[in-house]
Amino acid sequence: MEDKKALKILSDLIGIESANDHETVVADYLADLFKDYPVKITRVQYAEDRDNLVIDMGQQGPLLGFSGHEDVVSAGSLDNWHTPPFAATIKDGNLYGRGASDMKSGLAAMVVAMLDLLESDQELPGRIRLLASVGEETGEYGAAQLTKEGYADDLDGLIIGESSNCDVVVTHKGVIDYYVTSKGVTVHSSTPEKGKNAIMPLIKFAEQAQAKMDSHDQVDPVLGPLTHVISQIQGGSQINSVPDSAWLSGNIRTTPLYPNDQIYQELEEIVAELNQQGAELTIRYSFPEVPLPNQKHTKLAKLAQAVIKEKMNYGGNFVADTGATDASEYIRAKGNFPIIIMGPAPGNVAHEPNEYTPVSNYLDGCKLYQDLAWKFWQEYAK
Numbered sequence: 001m002e003d004k005k006a007l008k009i010l011s012d013l014i015g016i017e018s019a020n021d022h023e024t025v026v027a028d029y030l031a032d033l034f035k036d037y038p039v040k041i042t043r044v045q046y047a048e049d050r051d052n053l054v055i056d057m058g059q060q061g062p063l064l065g066f067s068g069h070e071d072v073v074s075a076g077s078l079d080n081w082h083t084p085p086f087a088a089t090i091k092d093g094n095l096y097g098r099g100a101s102d103m104k105s106g107l108a109a110m111v112v113a114m115l116d117l118l119e120s121d122q123e124l125p126g127r128i129r130l131l132a133s134v135g136e137e138t139g140e141y142g143a144a145q146l147t148k149e150g151y152a153d154d155l156d157g158l159i160i161g162e163s164s165n166c167d168v169v170v171t172h173k174g175v176i177d178y179y180v181t182s183k184g185v186t187v188h189s190s191t192p193e194k195g196k197n198a199i200m201p202l203i204k205f206a207e208q209a210q211a212k213m214d215s216h217d218q219v220d221p222v223l224g225p226l227t228h229v230i231s232q233i234q235g236g237s238q239i240n241s242v243p244d245s246a247w248l249s250g251n252i253r254t255t256p257l258y259p260n261d262q263i264y265q266e267l268e269e270i271v272a273e274l275n276q277q278g279a280e281l282t283i284r285y286s287f288p289e290v291p292l293p294n295q296k297h298t299k300l301a302k303l304a305q306a307v308i309k310e311k312m313n314y315g316g317n318f319v320a321d322t323g324a325t326d327a328s329e330y331i332r333a334k335g336n337f338p339i340i341i342m343g344p345a346p347g348n349v350a351h352e353p354n355e356y357t358p359v360s361n362y363l364d365g366c367k368l369y370q371d372l373a374w375k376f377w378q379e380y381a382k
């Protein structure tokens with residue numbers, strides 16, 4: 001495909017304001033690009049105006065997954081932008097706009113690679129499945145839905161196109177966001193014995209949870225330690241009343257050494273014990289994500305590294321990432337396949353105003369995903 005057309009696809013995607021919603025417009029646009037080709041297009045609706053999109057190409061052979069999310073984070077204050085966030089602007093070799101890094105460039109490059117492969121008039125020795133998800137930025141629930149409905153079960157390998165400057169992200173931490181609420185009975189503070197203070201058991205919970213998480217002192221060699229922060233606490237409404245409600249939130253970054261399930265159990269044991277002593281605590285989680293165990297020994301990671309080192313003059317290092325990705329969901333699929341995260345844009349500008357990708361990185365990515373597909377089909381056919 002000509003560079004101009006490849007750039008138009010990215011620019012068009014950035015022009016769609018899919019900030020935490022309206023992903024269907026992205027799905028419509030992508031589906032339309034493939035309408036004249038022998039592919040299978042499946043929409044998986046999450047909610048109104050929020051379609052995940054699955055595109056299958058190829059007839060037989062190893063199945064490579066390409067994953068990208070259709071949503072972006074909101075632009076924030078427009079005062080901080082030098083160009084309109086939802087209109088791609090090219091200046092000094094960089095393309096600016098919301099999603100230029102995270103991650104419409106990765107998604108577009110994957111789509112361009114697929115279109116080029118379909119145009120190549122060669123018989124393809126393998127298959128590709130594009131998994132375009134909704135709601136990655138606000139909880140990875142699109143990928144969760146696709147996984148639950150089996151769209152990842154038969155993959156032989158998966159590349160997530162989050163921006164990494166063409167380095168290969170082989171592992172990342174998981175996340176557990178949790179809320180604990182405490183119930184009490186409010187009375188005048190001059191007669192506290194008649195009431196029940198909601199704040200005190202919550203403080204006990206905070207101390208015990210912190211101590212328990214701090215006791216997890218085994219350190220992942222790449223990801224570092226599990227971390228835990230009690231991030232918000234609130235309760236009561238009046239200085240001379242016994243508070244009848246209080247709540248706190250915590251944020252835990254997990255590593256494969258301490259799986260999420262273990263952590264849930266530990267938190268719930270603390271809650272149960274305090275409740276036995278008379279507290280009324282409840283805990284809930286907000287879109288927890290599991291860590292991605294290190295993939296550096298997988299064939300997929302190695303072949304990606306080899307292709308990048310051969311074809312490009314940057315990227316190709318195995319690195320770890322701090323945040324969770326859709327990998328946290330796809331890893332729950334039935335098949336046991338490797339997952340790597342690799343995208344052309346620099347990742348350090350994600351979520352920032354004036355987010356950008358060098359045009360050259362994006363165009364490199366379009367070719368790189370094609371090369372990776374060919375190499376993957378060769379290696380995984382063996």
Ligand SMILES: [Zn+2]
Binds near residue numbers: 102103162
């Ligand atoms: Zn992203």
